[in-house]
Amino acid sequence: METVESLGKVLKTLMPELTLVSEIGRRQCEGCGNEVVVYEAPILGGPDKGKMVQYTRGIPLPDNKIGQGCICWENEQAREAKRDMQERRIKRIVDRYSTVNPDLEAASFESFETSSPILQESLKLARSYVDGFQLTAPMNLLFAGLYGLGKSHLTYSICKALRVKGFTAVFMSVPKLLTIIKSTYNKDSDFTEAELLDVLSKVDLLALDDIGAEKARREEQGETWATEKLFEIIDGRSGRSTVYTTNLRADELATKVGQRNFSRMMMNTKPFRFEGEDYRIKNKRF
Known part of the structure; x- marks a missing residue:
């Protein structure tokens, strides 16, 4: 006074x-x-x-x-500064660790080939998912099926469409993601494992591509390092939306990633199975 x-x-x-x-x-x-x-x-x-x-x-x-x-005003300024810092950190890590293959960069809903009723239905589902996307009503998707049916194409298209709407959407190949996590153990790494996992837990949408394709070494304790890391990532996404793609069937995926991971993955998740021919080699003769 x-x-x-x-x-x-x-x-x-x-x-x-x-x-x-x-x-x-x-x-x-x-x-x-x-x-x-x-x-x-x-x-x-x-x-x-x-x-x-x-x-x-x-x-x-x-x-x-x-x-x-009063102190409330000061606290609010501090919270805003912290949010701004977190957003910049997320962008730096996402940009640095992007795992999108060059052939997916141009993927979009418009370029997705719908050569069968199943693929037409998958495109409709993906568009509907984007249209209805809400942070307050998280929902997961699981795209399953053999190689070359467009699962990754459609998933990356979802990410791109959500970014246009202002959401943070990250596409990560699971095998590459696990390699990136291991790279953070290097003392010269720009980010720690904890920082990377924290970012992955906070983005509006995380797409985990090719889950189950990772190579894992069985440890003496009965769990693999990869299985444990997957659980940390999946568990950290609780309350947020995630899209998974896999080449495995349900029983194969459960065995590969472990029953605990599989159970967590299927919570609030709509599965969709792709069927058809590999359109990357269709009509190619040699």
Whole structure:
């Protein structure tokens, strides 16, 4: 209280024209319980010269309204700065660790080949998924089927479409992702494993491509390192949307990734099986 009153006296001494500086009210902040002193002073120059504005602790209040001049305001600024820092960190890691093959870069819904009713249905499902995507109503997809049927194409198209809508969507090949995690163990790595997994847990959509294709060494304890890492990633996605692709059938996938991972993957997940010919080698003769 003394600080605000002293500030007013100093301002009046240094700038006599501020004769209208005055305290106009006090209140208790509902957030932190601190007393907030509000005072009023005129703008000294510019197009708004003479216009009266209100301040708390020397902080101008927007739209001439009494606002926070206490620790709550400071905490909110800190939270905004933290959110901004997290968003920049996510972008740096995503850009650095992008695992999209060059042949997928141009993938889109428009370029997806629908040579059969099944593939037509898969495209319809993917478009519907994007149209209905909501952070407050997470939903997962599992695309299964043999190689070359367009699972990765369609999944990456989902990611691209969601980015256009302003969401953060990351496409990661599971075998490459596990290699990237191992690379963070190097002391010269720019990011730690914890930072990478934290980013993957927070993006709006994570696409885990080719799950079950990773090579894993059986450990003495009965679990593989890859299985444990997959569980950390999948478990960390709880409450957020994830799209999986696999070349395995349900029983094969459960055996490959472990029953615990498979059970977690299937929570709130719509499975769709692709069938047809490998369109990457269709009509190619040699």
